[in-house]
Amino acid sequence: MQRALILIPAASIAAFLSLGSTAAFAAAAAPLQEPPQLSELEGPQSQQALARLQQFFRTVPDARAPAVLHEVLERTTAAAAHAVVLEEYQRRKLHGQGRATLEALSREHPERAIYAIDLVQLAVLEGDLDRAKADLRSAAGRFPHDTELHATLGRWLYGRQQTDLALAELLRAQQTGLRDPQTNLVLASLLARAGALEDAIDTAASITAAPGLDPRLRGEAAALAGKSYAILRNEARAVEFLEQAIQHSPLVEDYYLSMASAHQQAENAGAAVQALRRGWDRLPGAPGIGQTLSRQLLAAGDPEEAVRVLVLLTSRHPNHGDALRLLAQAYRSAGDAAKASQTWRRLIRQQPRYPMANIFLAQSLAEEGAPPGQILAALDKAERISPQDADLYYLRGRIFNSLGRHQDAVAQLQRAIRLQPNFSGAYYQLGLAYQQLGQPDLAQEQFRRRSHLEEGTGRTR
């Protein structure tokens, strides 16, 4: 592909405009803004030059726009200038005109790959993906070995969220010798997303092995290889690559989480906790690590340590609802119902519409031995927010049972069962209520249903 800026004698659009090099320009009547020199478009001030080019286009009258845009496309191969021209075609809804111009230029200058790129971009901008695909295949046919063309298209399509087409183009680039590590990393991630995991690993591993690269890039590549190995259930290789990722970029939370996940997948909970602790030491207060680590600690029967982690996490992120929920659960597991209730209240203050919080608070208050009035008040609030929640009627039934209000308990538990017919715990409590009300047959019926439900495949509680 011809990469260099094509030199235009006498050098600027302004020059050819004023010289009247085309009929369109010769007839300029309205005052035009000063366009940039073409040489500026690739110089150190190219951003400003492009902005001026854009402004200049805005002043060109509709009737003369096609000729002006044609002129720029023909006289420069600077990709950024072409992008500005394509945007202008888009802005003026001159897609057909643009296509005709580009096809004509492509015929006149068959060696210039830039027009093949432009045609694809124009079709995508227009939203005509079938046309874009045809242009892509045509470009591949005309420039089969042009790595840079396919890489450029791949990167541009990726930026436009056309990931399938980006993958297709980057694969073409790779097959013709793509070297650029950043682009290879994009390709590796697209390959992984497409499910071509071995291809993703090969591509990513080649980046990690390349000398002299930015460690962050190498870290990303190693992490991608590691995660792909984890999906392939090769946890040993996954851990190896994720360790490399951590070495390259020790402050990326995701790498520790992925490492822990790989260990967890290999059913090595100890190593998972170790990886998370390591991450926690490097990134104290990191929300993802904090939550995962505390869950692991809770599962491992260490709620006290989970509380320590979550106290730090919620002090750093006081509005983190999930962390507060976990902290309340951790307090509960640690046998500190009072602090659990306190944490639920804190969460309710932050998220008053969170439907389950009042139910959890009521549960916690019940465990704490709080007065029934407090528990029932929490359940009343829950009912106002979420009146279809079977749990709250179940809990209220339990409280009424404990208060000896068995007739009230029956009404609540029947409501829970109406909402959730397979709620085995509700049948049990209903059985207890009937027992206390001196109705043994009805009580036995409920106990029998509960035991059937718990044996069956339906939803059981």
Add this chain to the structure above:
Amino acid sequence: MRTDENSGRISRRAWFGYASALLLTRPVRPQSQSTQGTPLEDDRVSLSSMADVEGTLTPVDRFFVRSHHPQPRLSLKTWRLRVEGAVANPLELSFSDLVETSTRSLEGLLECAGNRTGLVSNGLWEGVPLSGLIRQAQPKEGAKRVLLQGADKGSLMPEMPESPYSRILPLEKCLAPETLVAFKLNGQFLPRRNGFPARAFIPGWYGMDSVKWLTRVRVLDSFDWPSEYYSSGMDLLYQRYVKFGTREEITGRVSEIQVNSGFSFPPPGANLAPGRYPVRGFAWAGPHRVGAVQVSPDRGNSWRPARLEGESRPFTWVRWSYDWSAPKGEHLLMARAQDHRGRWQPIRRDTNRTDGYELNWYPSVQCNVL
């Protein structure tokens, strides 16, 4: 299973007649979405549950799998699809070529010919119409059949040579506008276990013709009888075997999906509290529309109309529901569907059939109301 009377060995035909049923009794383990590691034998079968379907599409990671051979490892760098044989202009397409070709999307059901339960799923397929590729290759006059070949290889029975999985289809079906070389399912690239990077999708026909891991489309003229296909025994698979007295004959090729239905709720063996339940399921009729579905709450003694929850279309399934007041007791619910031509599912299997395909008699589900 019958044996060859002289040798005592299993006859070739008998082997194929029962092969499908044997495979289905293999232990099945749940599959994760991506099972792209070392091919394992039980990667070849994974069941799908209608209960997992919200709307009409089976989630990709719950799609059924039924393969004859282990999953091949294919690289996008080297994978190619060849369209060749009796054509004037053979093609070789890379994955990039395929992705950069105009595609068509189609909601379609895939059902294993040996499905009784769990081997049917429904998805939104995207791919390149096979007709376009074949026409671009310019089939020669006289070409009537097409061999579709996958990259998966193996022996169909002991002591047979290894050969790639392949199917021969009429050219006419390959040129049907709905027939695709599919590379996406529900908006995602195909998982390896479902044929990554590309497979045939033959809407309205049983799944064995929707060849996975497709690498070759060979147009056959009337003189071309691919020896590998016939020596491997592929030709004996997926045929209707019918007993006539002591004789057994092939009466035709299994192809078009027969009218069928299934339950998504309640699950088999469910224990339910007394109350009203929406009994649910799906019905389908291959290339035809479903006309009606009926449910029997009493072991087939009486039948009530079920409601179709949407318009029935060819190639896909339609959800149905029936509002059931569940009284106490043990129940056997049954369903039956009718296609728009008036053909009902059969009440039972034709006892003269000796193959393991087209098992579309009434489905049933047992449950207890406590």
